[in-house]
Amino acid sequence: MDADLRTLRERLAEIADLQRAMAVLGWDQRVSMPRLGAPARAEQLATLGRIAHERFTSDEIGRLLEELRPLEESLPYDSDDASLVRVTRRDWEKNRRVPAELRAETIRAAAQGQQVWIEARANNDFAAFLPALERNFELRRRYVECFEWEDSPYTPLLDDFEPLMETTEVAEVFDTIKPVLSELVKEAPRVDASFLDVPFDPDRQRELCTRLLDTLGFEPGSWRLDPTVHPFCISFSTRDVRMTTRYQPIGLDSIWSTMHEAGHGQYAHGISPSLERTPLANAPSLGLNESQSRTWENLVGRSLPFWAHWYEPLQATFPDQLGHVSLDRFLAAINRAEPGLIRVEADETTYSLHIILRFDLEQRLVDGSLAPKDLPEAWSAGMKDLLGVDVPDDAQGVLQDTHWASGGIGYFPTYALGNVISLQLWAVVREALPDLDAQMEAGDLRPLSAWLTENLYSLGRKLTPKETIERLTGSPAIDPQPYLAYLREKLSALPAGA
Amino acid sequence: MDADLRTLRERLAEIADLQRAMAVLGWDQRVSMPRLGAPARAEQLATLGRIAHERFTSDEIGRLLEELRPLEESLPYDSDDASLVRVTRRDWEKNRRVPAELRAETIRAAAQGQQVWIEARANNDFAAFLPALERNFELRRRYVECFEWEDSPYTPLLDDFEPLMETTEVAEVFDTIKPVLSELVKEAPRVDASFLDVPFDPDRQRELCTRLLDTLGFEPGSWRLDPTVHPFCISFSTRDVRMTTRYQPIGLDSIWSTMHEAGHGQYAHGISPSLERTPLANAPSLGLNESQSRTWENLVGRSLPFWAHWYEPLQATFPDQLGHVSLDRFLAAINRAEPGLIRVEADETTYSLHIILRFDLEQRLVDGSLAPKDLPEAWSAGMKDLLGVDVPDDAQGVLQDTHWASGGIGYFPTYALGNVISLQLWAVVREALPDLDAQMEAGDLRPLSAWLTENLYSLGRKLTPKETIERLTGSPAIDPQPYLAYLREKLSALPAGA
Numbered sequence: 001m002d003a004d005l006r007t008l009r010e011r012l013a014e015i016a017d018l019q020r021a022m023a024v025l026g027w028d029q030r031v032s033m034p035r036l037g038a039p040a041r042a043e044q045l046a047t048l049g050r051i052a053h054e055r056f057t058s059d060e061i062g063r064l065l066e067e068l069r070p071l072e073e074s075l076p077y078d079s080d081d082a083s084l085v086r087v088t089r090r091d092w093e094k095n096r097r098v099p100a101e102l103r104a105e106t107i108r109a110a111a112q113g114q115q116v117w118i119e120a121r122a123n124n125d126f127a128a129f130l131p132a133l134e135r136n137f138e139l140r141r142r143y144v145e146c147f148e149w150e151d152s153p154y155t156p157l158l159d160d161f162e163p164l165m166e167t168t169e170v171a172e173v174f175d176t177i178k179p180v181l182s183e184l185v186k187e188a189p190r191v192d193a194s195f196l197d198v199p200f201d202p203d204r205q206r207e208l209c210t211r212l213l214d215t216l217g218f219e220p221g222s223w224r225l226d227p228t229v230h231p232f233c234i235s236f237s238t239r240d241v242r243m244t245t246r247y248q249p250i251g252l253d254s255i256w257s258t259m260h261e262a263g264h265g266q267y268a269h270g271i272s273p274s275l276e277r278t279p280l281a282n283a284p285s286l287g288l289n290e291s292q293s294r295t296w297e298n299l300v301g302r303s304l305p306f307w308a309h310w311y312e313p314l315q316a317t318f319p320d321q322l323g324h325v326s327l328d329r330f331l332a333a334i335n336r337a338e339p340g341l342i343r344v345e346a347d348e349t350t351y352s353l354h355i356i357l358r359f360d361l362e363q364r365l366v367d368g369s370l371a372p373k374d375l376p377e378a379w380s381a382g383m384k385d386l387l388g389v390d391v392p393d394d395a396q397g398v399l400q401d402t403h404w405a406s407g408g409i410g411y412f413p414t415y416a417l418g419n420v421i422s423l424q425l426w427a428v429v430r431e432a433l434p435d436l437d438a439q440m441e442a443g444d445l446r447p448l449s450a451w452l453t454e455n456l457y458s459l460g461r462k463l464t465p466k467e468t469i470e471r472l473t474g475s476p477a478i479d480p481q482p483y484l485a486y487l488r489e490k491l492s493a494l495p496a497g498a
Numbered sequence: 499m500d501a502d503l504r505t506l507r508e509r510l511a512e513i514a515d516l517q518r519a520m521a522v523l524g525w526d527q528r529v530s531m532p533r534l535g536a537p538a539r540a541e542q543l544a545t546l547g548r549i550a551h552e553r554f555t556s557d558e559i560g561r562l563l564e565e566l567r568p569l570e571e572s573l574p575y576d577s578d579d580a581s582l583v584r585v586t587r588r589d590w591e592k593n594r595r596v597p598a599e600l601r602a603e604t605i606r607a608a609a610q611g612q613q614v615w616i617e618a619r620a621n622n623d624f625a626a627f628l629p630a631l632e633r634n635f636e637l638r639r640r641y642v643e644c645f646e647w648e649d650s651p652y653t654p655l656l657d658d659f660e661p662l663m664e665t666t667e668v669a670e671v672f673d674t675i676k677p678v679l680s681e682l683v684k685e686a687p688r689v690d691a692s693f694l695d696v697p698f699d700p701d702r703q704r705e706l707c708t709r710l711l712d713t714l715g716f717e718p719g720s721w722r723l724d725p726t727v728h729p730f731c732i733s734f735s736t737r738d739v740r741m742t743t744r745y746q747p748i749g750l751d752s753i754w755s756t757m758h759e760a761g762h763g764q765y766a767h768g769i770s771p772s773l774e775r776t777p778l779a780n781a782p783s784l785g786l787n788e789s790q791s792r793t794w795e796n797l798v799g800r801s802l803p804f805w806a807h808w809y810e811p812l813q814a815t816f817p818d819q820l821g822h823v824s825l826d827r828f829l830a831a832i833n834r835a836e837p838g839l840i841r842v843e844a845d846e847t848t849y850s851l852h853i854i855l856r857f858d859l860e861q862r863l864v865d866g867s868l869a870p871k872d873l874p875e876a877w878s879a880g881m882k883d884l885l886g887v888d889v890p891d892d893a894q895g896v897l898q899d900t901h902w903a904s905g906g907i908g909y910f911p912t913y914a915l916g917n918v919i920s921l922q923l924w925a926v927v928r929e930a931l932p933d934l935d936a937q938m939e940a941g942d943l944r945p946l947s948a949w950l951t952e953n954l955y956s957l958g959r960k961l962t963p964k965e966t967i968e969r970l971t972g973s974p975a976i977d978p979q980p981y982l983a984y985l986r987e988k989l990s991a992l993p994a995g996a
Binding site for chain 1: 535
């Protein structure tokens with residue numbers, strides 16, 4: 001049995017190495033790669049993906065997992081070894097259904113689509129983007145056909161990002177929050193944020209963001225922050241965490257974009273070293289992962305205690321722009337609700353409405369009731385309906401996100417689920433850390449990082465998403481009420497007509 | 499037969515993808531990776547290396563190569579397909595002798611050693627470096643044992659970088675050049691270069707180096723230049739060429755370091771697209787590759803015609819430092835011969851003497867007549883003997899290069915061979931391009947790039963190193979005389995006591 005476990009661990013470590021190597025290639029593509037490197041990169045990724053898939057779905061791994069059942073059952077449920085066997089078995093059974101060639105082709109098309117998207121977005125050229133979009137959806141439909149599903153063909157796609165959740169469950173959560181959010185946006189007081197709508201030197205933004213990251217609890221020498229077109233975070237081990245952000249010439253969005261990616265980074269950094277090079281060295285779901293990016297971006301990064309410490313350094317960095325702006329006005333501006341066109345720039349209240357639009361469109365694209373070519377029109381109609389805004393062009397519409405171009409279909413809902421979950425977990429955090437406000441006011445974020453690492457991040461994927469939520473909150477349910485209560489309270493505290 | 503060829507090409511393409519992926523991981527380690535990412539990176543590289551090795555040395559590839567013999571013999575010797583079968587067969591026979599585990603362990607130790615070296619060099623700490631050094635030499639000795647050799651156990655190591663060359667051949671070339679170089683250094687006039695020994699703003703150095711690269715003939719969007727500790731060039735396809743350089747606060751070495759890596763970059767960029775994703779998509783040897791880095795660094799980058807165009811822009815970039823320095827004085831300074839401690843900063847005349855020292859020490863480390871722990875002493879004695887300089891510390895001595903720490907044993911001689919070969923090929927270039935000086939004076943380097951691409955770079959590894967030299971010069975011999983004549987002429991043209 002020990003020999004079987006050792007063999008399984010060795011095989012899985014090799015597969016993890018291949019997947020981390022793919023992550024390096026993906027990071028490089030999005031951060032460093034010259035434009036013309038794209039075709040070769042797509043082949044490299046496809047080859048690594050096919051080899052990893054073939055090795056993972058081998059008979060040998062299936063046999064080892066079977067032979068390790070007695071060991072699994074003899075060990076505590078959340079032990080590293082029992083979890084490894086249990087979680088790997090589900091992954092194996094799922095991946096066995098997918099032909100290696102389809103996997104390789106999907107990875108290739110995703111890498112190609114990513115590059116097409118960059119140029120299509122820059123040129124506001126939906127027509128150039130359409131073939132990549134069609135190709136990626138076509139491949140995802142072939143993927144769906146590998147599975148049986150009950151409620152919706154969208155569920156197998158969702159499962160890749162939010163394991164064990166059905167489309168109907170997401171719809172239920174969204175149906176609850178949608179009318180409340182719409183109402184909140186309508187009623188929210190208009191807040192003057194024009195002082196943020198001015199130039200801020202990108203080099204100083206970068207310096208400040210790096211200073212911020214230095215205080216979050218990362219071990220020195222275990223991370224880096226780079227500029228990119230579409231911010232993301234990826235890790236190659238718990239001690240090689242790559243965050244990216246973008247420094248716009250106007251405004252300070254880079255701060256929250258950086259804090260957001262730092263939340264993902266904290267998760268990756270906090271996973272137990274005992275899980276390295278196993279399939280467990282990840283968050284249980286993107287919703288849980290996103291709950292932490294939203295925690296650091298919003299629950300920390302838009303809070304009074306956080307800015308009680310950081311507003312002075314911010315003012316000192318940008319005295320011309322902020323020297324005359326009070327902390328109260330600044331806080332009101334960064335917590336306001338205001339419909340806009342761009343998801344990644346959306347405030348906390350409108351953000352989930354952007355997601356609800358994408359969730360709706362994705363499902364229709366997957367079930368065939370919407371053709372990719374009709375997407376811009378459907379997008380505009382949805383934005384008008386949900387947020388009351390007119391979409392002036394595709395670059396600010398359907399071309400704004402990289403996900404569909406690069407095969408990330410079923411990914412979007414996890415952002416809004418993350419918003420919801422973040423507040424469920426935050427209630428637990430606040431109870432566990434009664435001095436949190438004082439710590440944030442002192443600029444000390446390490447106690448928060450340490451608590452989340454110990455109680456959440458270190459678990460990796462040992463438990464399912466719902467088991468993980470239950471471990472922290474006492475209930476497996478995804479409950480949108482704390483999220484809605486938080487937004488209500490926040491918006492009602494805004495100075496009317498400030 | 500066609501099906502066999504197709505299958506062979508598919509298998510080799512996958513292996514090429516794995517190797518290019520390893521190159522991305524290596525580039526990232528040396529350019530971007532945070533310090534603590536090193537252990538995981540070593541595992542990732544070892545896994546990819548083992549898989550690539552296992553796939554390449556498979557019985558299937560051996561069988562395909564056998565079955566393709568008739569096809570190979572029916573095609574022109576230098577056709578893509580005949581060359582593919584012939585060259586791959588030699589690679590296969592060589593690699594079959596090496597156990598996959600040894601290959602993986604060597605790659606792992608190299609990646610670990612690279613990281614140890616960075617810190618040991620920064621801290622001038624040979625003791626910290628010694629275990630990595632011993633480990634890497636030990637693994638290389640085990641590698642040597644996989645082969646039969648006639649003249650020296652060093653030959654199998656050399657063969658990895660300079661295929662089909664024996665140690666005795668290198669020794670013969672070095673025995674010819676060593677006394678002449680020593681003599682030339684002794685007799686060279688002292689030239690005042692103090693105006694280069696002052697601060698030059700690194701950002702402006704970077705800007706100028708990028709401008710330079712823009713004129714060499716690279717397709718836009720196919721390369722990038724990054725700063726690193728120890729400059730190198732690597733490529734992930736002919737259209738994804740990564741050059742690195744270093745911008746020191748004092749002096750302008752970055753210009754020649756950039757031109758040097760650009761020479762390697764030109765080679766990688768010029769390989770025929772028909773050879774992509776095959777074992778032929780590389781230079782025939784490091785000596786030939788280096789001949790081109792030295793061509794662009796020295797034969798172009800230290801020449802009067804080149805600076806006739808570029809000196810004005812350089813002066814405009816650094817008016818305070820160079821505004822008062824004449825082109826003649828500048829040219830004398832950058833062409834002077836002067837013993838120094840650091841190989842990568844060495845002038846053309848002393849450079850090969852640094853190599854001769856390393857070649858001697860490497861052989862003794864490999865045959866066991868020198869113990870790694872005694873290396874600093876042997877280094878100092880050699881530097882005194884060859885260049886007449888005293889080595890003040892290990893950081894400026896044995897710790898200056900990354901090669902031995904990262905398994906690159908047998909690599910050094912190719913630098914000096916590159917010097918020698920560069921002049922053999924340059925004679926052919928000058929004959930073929932009678933207007934070259936005028937083109938360089940006009941700042942137009944594209945005709946040179948195009949000629950070298952067509953006649954050399956595009957061939958890739960289709961021919962052996964000597965066949966390649968013969969294709970260009972009419973003789974397979976490595977002849978040091980043009981190199982020595984070039985140095986003699988250059989040094990005698992220097993203004994005595996300038």
